[in-house]
Amino acid sequence: MQISALGRYIIKRLLLLIPVLLGVSLLSFSLIKLAPGSAVTYMLGDQASEAMVRALERQLNLDQPFFTQYFSWLANALQGEFGMSFVTQIPITELIAQRLAVTLELSVIAIVITLLIAIPLGVAAATKQNRLPDHTVRFIAVAGVSIPDFWSGIILIFLLGVQFQWVAPGGYTPISEGLLPHLRSVILPACILAFINLALITRMLRASMLDVLSQNFIQAGRSFGIAERELVWRDALKNAFIPTLTVIGLTIGIMLSGAVMLETVFSLPGLGKLLVDAVFQRDIPVLQAVLTLIGCFYVLVNLFIDVGYSMLDPRIRF
Amino acid sequence: MTVAPLTPPQPLLEVSNLCVDFPSEGHTVFAVDDVSFTLAQGEITGLVGESGSGKSVTSMAILRLIQPPGKIRSGKLRFEGQDLLTLDDDAMRRVRGGGIAMISQNPANSLNPVMTVGDQLTRVIRLHLGLSRQEAYEEALRGLRQVEIHSPERRMVQYPHELSGGMCQRVMIAMAMAPKPRLIIADEPTTALDVTVQKQIIHLLDQLRQRHGVGVIFVSHDIAVVSQIADKVLVLYAGRAMEQGLVNQVLTAPRHPYTRALLASMPYLGASKLRQRVPVIPGHVPNPTAAIKGCIFAPRCAHRIDACTAERPVMVPVGNQGAVACLRAEELAEAPSRLTGVRI
Ligand SMILES: Nc1ncnc2c1ncn2[C@@H]1O[C@H](COP(=O)(O)OP(=O)(O)O)[C@@H](O)[C@H]1O
Ligand code: SF4
Ligand SMILES: [Mg+2]
Numbered sequence: 001m002q003i004s005a006l007g008r009y010i011i012k013r014l015l016l017l018i019p020v021l022l023g024v025s026l027l028s029f030s031l032i033k034l035a036p037g038s039a040v041t042y043m044l045g046d047q048a049s050e051a052m053v054r055a056l057e058r059q060l061n062l063d064q065p066f067f068t069q070y071f072s073w074l075a076n077a078l079q080g081e082f083g084m085s086f087v088t089q090i091p092i093t094e095l096i097a098q099r100l101a102v103t104l105e106l107s108v109i110a111i112v113i114t115l116l117i118a119i120p121l122g123v124a125a126a127t128k129q130n131r132l133p134d135h136t137v138r139f140i141a142v143a144g145v146s147i148p149d150f151w152s153g154i155i156l157i158f159l160l161g162v163q164f165q166w167v168a169p170g171g172y173t174p175i176s177e178g179l180l181p182h183l184r185s186v187i188l189p190a191c192i193l194a195f196i197n198l199a200l201i202t203r204m205l206r207a208s209m210l211d212v213l214s215q216n217f218i219q220a221g222r223s224f225g226i227a228e229r230e231l232v233w234r235d236a237l238k239n240a241f242i243p244t245l246t247v248i249g250l251t252i253g254i255m256l257s258g259a260v261m262l263e264t265v266f267s268l269p270g271l272g273k274l275l276v277d278a279v280f281q282r283d284i285p286v287l288q289a290v291l292t293l294i295g296c297f298y299v300l301v302n303l304f305i306d307v308g309y310s311m312l313d314p315r316i317r318f
Numbered sequence: 319m320t321v322a323p324l325t326p327p328q329p330l331l332e333v334s335n336l337c338v339d340f341p342s343e344g345h346t347v348f349a350v351d352d353v354s355f356t357l358a359q360g361e362i363t364g365l366v367g368e369s370g371s372g373k374s375v376t377s378m379a380i381l382r383l384i385q386p387p388g389k390i391r392s393g394k395l396r397f398e399g400q401d402l403l404t405l406d407d408d409a410m411r412r413v414r415g416g417g418i419a420m421i422s423q424n425p426a427n428s429l430n431p432v433m434t435v436g437d438q439l440t441r442v443i444r445l446h447l448g449l450s451r452q453e454a455y456e457e458a459l460r461g462l463r464q465v466e467i468h469s470p471e472r473r474m475v476q477y478p479h480e481l482s483g484g485m486c487q488r489v490m491i492a493m494a495m496a497p498k499p500r501l502i503i504a505d506e507p508t509t510a511l512d513v514t515v516q517k518q519i520i521h522l523l524d525q526l527r528q529r530h531g532v533g534v535i536f537v538s539h540d541i542a543v544v545s546q547i548a549d550k551v552l553v554l555y556a557g558r559a560m561e562q563g564l565v566n567q568v569l570t571a572p573r574h575p576y577t578r579a580l581l582a583s584m585p586y587l588g589a590s591k592l593r594q595r596v597p598v599i600p601g602h603v604p605n606p607t608a609a610i611k612g613c614i615f616a617p618r619c620a621h622r623i624d625a626c627t628a629e630r631p632v633m634v635p636v637g638n639q640g641a642v643a644c645l646r647a648e649e650l651a652e653a654p655s656r657l658t659g660v661r662i
Binding site (some may be wrong): 098215216217219220221223224225226227235238239242262313314315 | 381383411412413414415416419420422424427428429430431432433441442445446490493494549612
């Protein structure tokens with residue numbers, strides 16, 4: 001059977017991913033065990049008798065050695081079975097399925113907004129140095145670093161949600177109740193989420209555009225009569241986007257943590273909200289599942305980015 | 319009976335009193351200062367001078383590609399009778415690549431690394447010849463064959479990093495030739511290449527000149543390389559013209575102390591290129607600014623007299639088609655044997 005070089009590369013990367021994912025799951029599983037206080041004590045309250053604790057521990061498999069617990073948990077997890085929430089007694093897989101879509105939607109909208117702003121702004125800042133677009137990028141960069149997201153979140157909720165009532169000030173309207181009300185409930189957090197990484201990505205793109213535009217082949221292109229616009233938007237941008245893509249991959253982690261925080265501020269029923277609720281309620285199986293999932297998600301996104309990178313850059317050989 | 323008017327053939331390119339400035343804090347660099355030359359159809363003129371003498375700036379200025387804050391301060395550029403300095407931007411863009419093509423020093427960096435060779439070739443061909451995709455593809459193949467590239471179909475789908483430096487330079491020549499320009503500016507086209515490839519590229523340019531009658535400006539810091547291909551030569555130093563004339567004359571009877579020093583630093587001219595050449599002239603090319611009065615070569619010239627630093631020498635015609643800018647050129651020509659020395 002004939003497999004392309006790219007196919008082989010992807011398979012190789014996927015195989016290399018197995019130990020990484022095992023590590024992620026082991027960490028997520030065991031971190032919880034390091035937290036002070038037993039989960040069972042939390043569930044039963046301070047007044048529980050020793051016998052009740054033992055009984056519940058046996059029921060939850062908590063009396064087994066650590067690695068026995070881990071492997072039976074892993075075996076179930078691999079079949080998509082994470083057990084029940086301690087608190088709500090709803091199957092965790094079901095909980096996650098409901099929440100995942102919200103977080104994914106938030107992230108995807110945020111990335112699209114980021115790129116829609118970052119690409120023209122980064123290009124303009126590089127081609128019109130020290131003029132308005134360049135200053136705008138600098139302003140966004142300073143603002144992005146110095147204004148905490150929750151603060152801008154609250155300010156924006158107040159201004160756009162309460163004062164002008166352009167968007168929903170919080171709460172979530174599912175898409176089943178209409179596209180527009182749904183979008184109004186997610187657009188604000190998505191914009192704030194986009195803003196978190198906007199400065200970083202724009203500046204990266206500006207820097208690599210400046211680098212590419214100073215390279216020989218751009219001047220050579222001019223000497224062949226190719227229009228400036230084509231040189232900037234086709235030749236230079238494609239080259240400059242390659243290093244920028246790596247930065248985008250790195251910011252996925254920042255985005256996920258931003259999503260956790262924003263879902264709390266805006267009370268959106270996403271994974272982040274699930275995670276925060278689980279932390280406060282010591283809902284350990286939920287925590288383990290969500291952390292593992294986020295870890296895997298992060299690793300997989302970076303794999304996609306690497307593959308995209310190697311498809312954009314013909315110099316990369318697998 | 320009417321007599322056809324006897325007009326001299328119009329030169330392909332006329333550069334008159336070209337001045338290019340690069341302003342920077344405190345002072346302005348006169349990168350090219352009052353340079354003039356003409357080039358006929360099918361003629362090859364060599365532009366020589368040490369690194370920093372303004373060869374590339376001259377080349378870029380002809381294509382009006384001096385990047386701000388640099389600018390063409392004054393002078394005239396006429397290509398096929400057309401005043402390039404008054405053309406609008408669109409017309410100038412059609413001249414670039416279409417009428418005047420440029421091949422630059424570093425072939426590997428002159429191609430877009432993320433575009434295939436074929437895409438880059440056909441883009442330029444379609445831009446200037448207005449062909450369909452398919453016709454442009456055929457034309458590109460023909461161009462690659464003309465520069466003696468084997469299996470051109472395969473090269474078309476390759477990326478620049480998959481080709482050797484010499485191969486990239488052939489692609490650049492093919493790209494330059496494909497839109498059928500009348501003038502090619504080759505800025506150090508062989509400097510980055512090894513000696514064998516260097517010879518092939520020079521041979522190729524010479525062939526193209528003979529076959530298509532294109533004019534060539536051949537830029538090099540190496541007067542030995544220029545002597546292999548050029549008909550005429552213009553010697554630049556710190557942005558100013560020192561001497562010009564037919565290659566044979568300049569090589570056998572250099573008039574300007576700088577030309578003599580350049581030649582003296584290349585004792586193996588015409589001999590084996592593998593032997594190391596003697597280091598260049600002592601001292602370095604100054605940054606030409608307004609502060610420099612008189613002859614700009616004076617600080618390194620062994621024949622300097624007081625008058626040299628007071629008055630700027632102008633180009634004075636000598637011999638057949640030659641000119642030299644040295645106050646003492648005539649006087650020094652009397653005793654050529656003592657004149658290769660340079661002050662250290
Ligand atoms: N972009 C620039 N900015 C400022 N000065 C420049 C620039 N390009 C060239 N120069 C000046 O012009 C001089 C001649 O440069 P160049 O034409 O590249 O020399 P050559 O090609 O003969 O080696 C340089 O010494 C430098 O002082
Ligand atoms: S003018 Fe004077 S300094 Fe200049 S090259 Fe001639 S002799 Fe030397
Ligand atoms: Mg140069």
